[in-house]
Amino acid sequence: MAEVYRPKPRQSGNLRSEQPVFRIDKAKVINKVKSNRGKETTGQCDCDCDCACSV
Amino acid sequence: MNEISTPKKCRDIYCELVGDYLMVYNPLSVKGLTVLNKEASFLFSLIDNKKTVLDILKIVQEEDKTATLKNIKHILDSFIFSEIVYFDKPKTNQFLFTSKPTILSVWFHITNQCNLRCTYCYVYKTPDKMSEETAKKAVVKIFFSAKKHGFKKIIFKFAGGEPILEFNKVLNVVKQAKELGKNNNIDLEFVVITNGVLLTDKVCQILRDNNIRVAVSLDGLEKYHDKTRIFTNGLGTFKYVEKGINLILKHKIPFNISITVTSKNIENIPELTSYLLKKKVPFAFNFYRENPNVKEELEGDDKKLVKYLKKAYELIYENPPKHNFINGLLDRVSFKGPHLYTCGMGLNYLVIRHDGKLLNCQMTQNKIIGSIEDSDIIESMWRGNFIRPIGLTVEGKTPCKDCQWKYICCGGCPLLTKDQKGKYDVNSPYCLVYKELIPEVLKIEAKRLIKYGDVKNN
Numbered sequence: 001m002a003e004v005y006r007p008k009p010r011q012s013g014n015l016r017s018e019q020p021v022f023r024i025d026k027a028k029v030i031n032k033v034k035s036n037r038g039k040e041t042t043g044q045c046d047c048d049c050d051c052a053c054s055v
Numbered sequence: 056m057n058e059i060s061t062p063k064k065c066r067d068i069y070c071e072l073v074g075d076y077l078m079v080y081n082p083l084s085v086k087g088l089t090v091l092n093k094e095a096s097f098l099f100s101l102i103d104n105k106k107t108v109l110d111i112l113k114i115v116q117e118e119d120k121t122a123t124l125k126n127i128k129h130i131l132d133s134f135i136f137s138e139i140v141y142f143d144k145p146k147t148n149q150f151l152f153t154s155k156p157t158i159l160s161v162w163f164h165i166t167n168q169c170n171l172r173c174t175y176c177y178v179y180k181t182p183d184k185m186s187e188e189t190a191k192k193a194v195v196k197i198f199f200s201a202k203k204h205g206f207k208k209i210i211f212k213f214a215g216g217e218p219i220l221e222f223n224k225v226l227n228v229v230k231q232a233k234e235l236g237k238n239n240n241i242d243l244e245f246v247v248i249t250n251g252v253l254l255t256d257k258v259c260q261i262l263r264d265n266n267i268r269v270a271v272s273l274d275g276l277e278k279y280h281d282k283t284r285i286f287t288n289g290l291g292t293f294k295y296v297e298k299g300i301n302l303i304l305k306h307k308i309p310f311n312i313s314i315t316v317t318s319k320n321i322e323n324i325p326e327l328t329s330y331l332l333k334k335k336v337p338f339a340f341n342f343y344r345e346n347p348n349v350k351e352e353l354e355g356d357d358k359k360l361v362k363y364l365k366k367a368y369e370l371i372y373e374n375p376p377k378h379n380f381i382n383g384l385l386d387r388v389s390f391k392g393p394h395l396y397t398c399g400m401g402l403n404y405l406v407i408r409h410d411g412k413l414l415n416c417q418m419t420q421n422k423i424i425g426s427i428e429d430s431d432i433i434e435s436m437w438r439g440n441f442i443r444p445i446g447l448t449v450e451g452k453t454p455c456k457d458c459q460w461k462y463i464c465c466g467g468c469p470l471l472t473k474d475q476k477g478k479y480d481v482n483s484p485y486c487l488v489y490k491e492l493i494p495e496v497l498k499i500e501a502k503r504l505i506k507y508g509d510v511k512n513n
Contacts, residue, residue: 022118024126027094029133030508031086
């Protein structure tokens with residue numbers, strides 16, 4: 001398992017630094033790009049790689 | 056999901072940091088790769104198969120007092136959508152064994168003739184070509200069997216030899232197939248696999264008008280391409296192929312470049328990659344496979360292969376294109392979704408030779424498994440599958456069955472494995488190359504998601 005992000009410890013001092021550094025509502029889970037052609041996945045290779053198979 | 060539910064991480068997930076993001080890949084997921092930003096990856100790190108949703112909320116609240124149960128549930132929902140986390144039962148591989156392919160690919164070997172004499176070609180050139188009668192009969196038989204066995208879509212791949220030499224025949228097949236497709240409610244795709252030399256404005260216009268995609272072979276820049284892809288007089292074809300590619304781009308025909316990686320062009324692969332990225336052309340790397348027609352040594356050594364492909368990948372990583380093209384970046388490795396077979400050979404992939412004989416794969420030109428005269432050519436394809444043991448999947452290959460990448464690699468090309476190792480039920484001769492490069496390809500996809508990604512989960 002790769003290293004994962006840990007929130008930075010909050011620092012005391014001026015008013016600005018007392019704001020939380022870590023905001024859970026900024027979490028992003030990215031799993032697609034809009035422009036994907038969205039091809040069917042059959043669970044089996046449909047040999048549709050557009051390749052010429054070493055032709 | 057409620058407060059006392061315990062989220063669990065899916066088994067066999069692969070994680071790696073990509074810049075500030077964490078890429079998470081579950082080889083059993085049909086959702087592909089997922090990337091998490093710092094906040095999401097922190098929450099992901101808290102999932103240890105013991106903590107409940109409420110436990111996780113409390114820890115998050117230590118860092119962010121504004122965090123709510125709704126926040127946590129929303130992120131966990133995204134993890135579940137991405138198939139990297141589950142609550143009740145883990146996903147098993149059973150669905151792979153029960154899913155039935157709905158797409159039939161048909162390789163139409165329309166002619167043995169070619170205007171080139173590429174040094175690695177597997178086709179023994181003769182003047183023979185498919186007759187109109189054979190072509191018509193083949194199309195009728197394809198639709199009859201496809202309909203009978205419930206296929207929803209057929210992909211016609213026109214090849215040879217050079218299919219543009221028989222362009223009118225290609226167009227006649229397309230016309231006939233479109234009519235039958237409409238009558239039988241079967242979707243269609245057409246691809247012409249060409250060397251690109253004979254493409255003209257007129258040919259491109261017709262391809263575009265008929266919605267025919269193109270795959271062009273290009274193996275390097277200038278002299279690197281010209282080492283292997285030559286005319287009958289031995290002269291190189293690069294400048295003619297480049298002209299053809301520019302015409303395809305001009306006419307906006309969907310296409311890709313097929314690059315056969317050999318010992319002759321491996322050093323040029325990074326420069327070729329850079330050239331194609333600048334042109335914004337999709338491409339695929341296919342590793343050369345030995346065949347009986349080739350006399351010279353073309354197979355490169357694995358270290359060189361890894362070294363130069365990594366260099367090419369670095370260039371793509373720096374500026375990934377918006378479209379998804381990782382499926383073509385590592386030979387037979389396909390990231391489209393988990394699967395049990397490397398290709399559709401003997402399952403949903405059929406080759407029709409110029410004389411109407413059926414083959415399992417275009418690489419086995421002399422291994423005839425049937426004919427278009429057969430009553431059901433798909434049954435002939437199934438019966439003719441010569442891979443042994445019968446029904447062999449990646450789960451039956453050693454040591455593949457214990458590999459984390461088995462559902463995207465599936466042990467590589469079975470013909471190559473048999474040729475080099477004497478049997479089918481073992482790993483690919485390229486196994487170490489695949490293992491070393493799969494994470495690199497995944498990083499390219501991660502970078503693409505980071506650059507262009509959509510955070511909506513539907």
